[in-house]
Every structure is written in C-alpha cells, then in structure tokens.
Amino acid sequence: MAKINLKDKVVLITGGGKNLGGLISREVAKQGADVVIHYNSDASRNESEKTAQAVKDLGRDAILVQSDLTNVNNMKALFRAAKDKFERIDVAINTVGMVLKKPFLETTEEEFDTMAAVNSKSAYFFIQEAGKQLEDNGKIITIATSLLGAYTGLYSTYAGGKAPVEHYTRAASKEFGTRGISVTAVAPGPMDTPFFYGQESPEAVAYHQSASALGGLTNIEDISPLVLFLATDSWWITGQTILINGGYTTK
Numbered sequence: 001m002a003k004i005n006l007k008d009k010v011v012l013i014t015g016g017g018k019n020l021g022g023l024i025s026r027e028v029a030k031q032g033a034d035v036v037i038h039y040n041s042d043a044s045r046n047e048s049e050k051t052a053q054a055v056k057d058l059g060r061d062a063i064l065v066q067s068d069l070t071n072v073n074n075m076k077a078l079f080r081a082a083k084d085k086f087e088r089i090d091v092a093i094n095t096v097g098m099v100l101k102k103p104f105l106e107t108t109e110e111e112f113d114t115m116a117a118v119n120s121k122s123a124y125f126f127i128q129e130a131g132k133q134l135e136d137n138g139k140i141i142t143i144a145t146s147l148l149g150a151y152t153g154l155y156s157t158y159a160g161g162k163a164p165v166e167h168y169t170r171a172a173s174k175e176f177g178t179r180g181i182s183v184t185a186v187a188p189g190p191m192d193t194p195f196f197y198g199q200e201s202p203e204a205v206a207y208h209q210s211a212s213a214l215g216g217l218t219n220i221e222d223i224s225p226l227v228l229f230l231a232t233d234s235w236w237i238t239g240q241t242i243l244i245n246g247g248y249t250t251k
Contacts, residue, residue, distance in 0.1 A: 213247025
C-alpha cells in the first residue's frame with residue numbers, strides 16, 4: 001500500500017486543546033490536516049484557543065467545540081459539527097480521561113459513576129460515533145493507560161474504567177474492518193503533565209520516575225509519534241492496545 005499522509009485530511013481530537021491532545025493537534029496540522037479540537041471546560045478554553053491558533057499559523061483550519069462527552073447527544077453533536085464544517089472526518093483520536101487515586105474501600109458510588117462515565121462510557125460512544133461518521137479507510141485511536149498491565153492498588157476506578165477500552169477496540173476493529181477502518185488504543189505510562197501530578201504525592205512521583213526500565217516519566221513527545229504512525233502508515237495494525245511506557249509495565 002502507498003505511503004499514507006494527512007494532507008488535506010480532517011482529524012478530530014477530543015481533549016485536543018492541551019497536553020498530549022494539544023501536541024497531537026499541532027503535529028497533524030504540520031502534516032497538512034485540518035483539526036477539530038474538542039475541550040471539556042472553561043478551564044481549558046485559553047489553552048485550546050492557543051492550540052487552534054497554532055494550527056491556523058501552520059496554514060491549516062481548526063474549529064473548537066466545547067462539551068461534556070459523557071452525554072451521548074454531545075458526542076453526536078461534536079461529530080456533526082466536524083462534518084458541518086469540513087464535510088468529512090478521516091481520523092478520530094480520543095485523549096479524554098480522568099484519574100482518581102483512592103483506596104477501594106473509600107470510593108463512593110458517585111465517584112465510581114463519574115469515573116466510569118468519563119473513562120469508559122465516553123470512550124465507547126466515541127468509537128461508536130467515529131464508526132458511523134469516518135470516511136472509509138479511517139483511523140480511530142483511543143488513549144488508554146499502561147496501568148492495564150500493572151499489579152497495583154489505589155487506581156481501581158481509573159484503570160478499571162479504562163480496561164473496557166481494550167475490548168471496545170478489539171470489537172470495533174472486527175466490525176469496522178470491512179470499511180478499511182483501523183481501531184487501536186495507545187496506553188502510555190505516567191505522563192509528565194499536570195494531569196498526572198494532581199493525584200500524586202512527592203514520594204509516589206519519585207517511585208513512578210524510577211519504575212520504568214529506561215528511567216523517568218513518559219513525555220507527551222514520546223507518545224505523539226506513535227499516534228501519528230497509527231494515523232498514517234500503520235494501516236495494517238488494528239484491534240491492538242499498545243503499551244508505550246519505557247518499560248514501566250508489560251502485559
């Protein structure tokens with residue numbers, strides 16, 4: 001198969017305004033794609049606007065969509081806004097996630113429901129809507145977590161909420177394969193972003209930094225090349241969850 005590129009393609013990225021999502025937005029724009037940038041809350045608006053401007057400064061177009069994607073109607077509206085603007089979607093990348101570090105015996109029903117909605121429900125309906133709306137030969141990529149390969153406590157609702165993504169990915173890849181759509185999940189180790197530090201004590205940070213075989217935390221720059229590869233030349237990879245963590249965990 002000929003080399004695949006993103007020139008004049010449309011990439012939709014949930015959580016695409018900052019951290020890993022923001023970097024991916026910029027990187028796909030460098031490769032010639034227009035970008036649909038989703039963000040969740042007003043707290044992310046400023047960074048998301050800067051990311052959208054960076055995409056435009058690279059000569060591509062971008063739109064911003066704010067919404068809570070635990071509501072399925074909002075998920076549908078996000079994809080509809082993308083189609084209304086660009087008339088097509090070629091790649092859909094979901095970076096949305098929420099961490100809770102808390103003992104199993106102290107977790108409340110409300111916390112469980114929130115974590116399940118953010119990490120599992122929204123991921124399911126993201127893949128579902130992408131399967132409906134993407135062009136043939138499209139790519140669907142979900143960010144999971146390397147905790148799927150860990151033997152640890154305290155992250156029951158985070159790792160447990162992300163765990164179903166592995167099967168959603170397999171099932172969707174089997175069902176969407178007749179249209180040439182590949183479906184994959186990328187599972188980073190603890191990433192050096194504000195998303196990570198809000199949950200961790202200094203002692204826990206030091207442990208995570210020492211736990212990987214290659215040393216240190218995962219950087220977003222370590223993850224974006226794999227995401228770009230999955231969005232372009234890796235058309236033959238589908239149904240897989242790929243741990244990328246410097247040897248932090250294995251499966």
